[in-house]
Amino acid sequence: xxxxxxxxxxxxxxxxxxxxxxxxxxxxxxxxxxxxxxxxxxxxxxxxxxxxxxxxxxxxxxxxxxxxxxxxxxxxxxxxxxxxxxxxxxxxxxxxxxxxxxxxxxxxxxxxxxxxxxxxxxxxxxxxxxxxxxxxxxxxxxxxxxxxxxxxxxxxxxxxxxxxxxxxxxxxxxxxxxxxxxxxxxxxxxxxxxxxxxxxxxxxxxxxxxxxxxxxxxxxxxxxxxxxxxxxxxxxxxxxxxxxxxxxxxxxxxxxxxxxxxxxxxxxxxxxxxxxxxxxxxxxxxxxxxxxxxxxxxxxxxxxxxxxxxxxxxxxxxxxxxxxxxxxxxxxxxx
Numbered sequence: 001x002x003x004x005x006x007x008x009x010x011x012x013x014x015x016x017x018x019x020x021x022x023x024x025x026x027x028x029x030x031x032x033x034x035x036x037x038x039x040x041x042x043x044x045x046x047x048x049x050x051x052x053x054x055x056x057x058x059x060x061x062x063x064x065x066x067x068x069x070x071x072x073x074x075x076x077x078x079x080x081x082x083x084x085x086x087x088x089x090x091x092x093x094x095x096x097x098x099x100x101x102x103x104x105x106x107x108x109x110x111x112x113x114x115x116x117x118x119x120x121x122x123x124x125x126x127x128x129x130x131x132x133x134x135x136x137x138x139x140x141x142x143x144x145x146x147x148x149x150x151x152x153x154x155x156x157x158x159x160x161x162x163x164x165x166x167x168x169x170x171x172x173x174x175x176x177x178x179x180x181x182x183x184x185x186x187x188x189x190x191x192x193x194x195x196x197x198x199x200x201x202x203x204x205x206x207x208x209x210x211x212x213x214x215x216x217x218x219x220x221x222x223x224x225x226x227x228x229x230x231x232x233x234x235x236x237x238x239x240x241x242x243x244x245x246x247x248x249x250x251x252x253x254x255x256x257x258x259x260x261x262x263x264x265x266x267x268x269x270x271x272x273x274x275x276x277x278x279x280x281x282x283x284x285x286x287x288x289x290x291x292x293x294x295x296x297x298x299x300x301x302x303x304x305x306x307x308x309x310x311x312x313x314x315x316x317x318x319x320x321x322x323x324x325x326x327x328x329x330x331x332x333x334x335x
Contacts, residue, residue: 049324136204
């Protein structure tokens with residue numbers, strides 16, 4: 001009996017390397033993404049938000065390095081250059097408010113102080129008040145909002161009534177009245193430092209009800225979720241539920257609202273300085289520069305344009321970045 005012409009051959013068993021490759025490929029195919037990574041990928045696709053974030057980052061870096069930058073340019077924000085001022089009209093000599101290679105944004109009328117140097121130092125005041133008062137508002141609003149939403153009852157009633165009262169209170173008038181009677185020395189601070197400290201506390205204190213309402217509403221919804229009930233059934237205490245179950249799920253709305261709150265605080269600081277109850281001269285402030293520019297808007301319009309554009313760009317950048325963060329953290333967003 002002859003053997004068949006073609007014997008069936010057994011398939012070769014895959015090698016260990018091939019099995020590892022298949023396993024690795026399969027793992028990559030089903031690899032999950034964290035919420036942070038999903039939000040970052042959404043944010044990267046939003047060009048306007050990224051542009052706003054880059055501008056915000058540049059503003060922070062420039063304000064922190066303001067003494068270094070002005071030192072390299074050999075410009076002091078409080079140094080007078082009266083030789084650059086027309087003695088008859090009190091306006092800068094030359095075109096566009098005295099812009100030159102030495103004074104990049106020109107000089108102030110009457111005294112001739114370098115505007116570029118004062119814009120950099122003014123950014124420090126605006127960003128400090130904006131960020132610090134937002135931190136105060138976020139801490140108070142988060143703590144009181146989560147307590148009101150989680151415990152309910154009389155605690156919720158008391159905190160909610162306090163929030164309603166503060167929201168109806170004339171914040172700007174209160175700050176004007178408070179700052180005008182503040183002493184020059186307070187808690188080891190003097191001069192403009194006292195006013196900056198008071199502005200941070202008052203703006204933050206009157207700002208917490210806004211974020212407190214958001215946190216309270218989210219907490220009312222989250223406290224009835226299944227994972228909270230499961231934690232209760234397993235014997236978890238109230239502090240564990242607050243800090244381990246509820247607070248991590250409140251991070252997204254807190255971050256979003258914080259990015260929206262900072263530009264509002266910057267505008268409030270500028271308005272207070274414009275009204276003369278912000279930082280004291282000669283400390284540089286954008287609002288103070290705008291207030292001084294009113295008398296020269298016809299003869300030297302650049303003195304008003306420069307701080308106005310600085311405020312506009314800063315607030316716009318924060319708003320664009322805040323909108324992008326909100327869309328990125330929104331699970332229902334399509335992008």
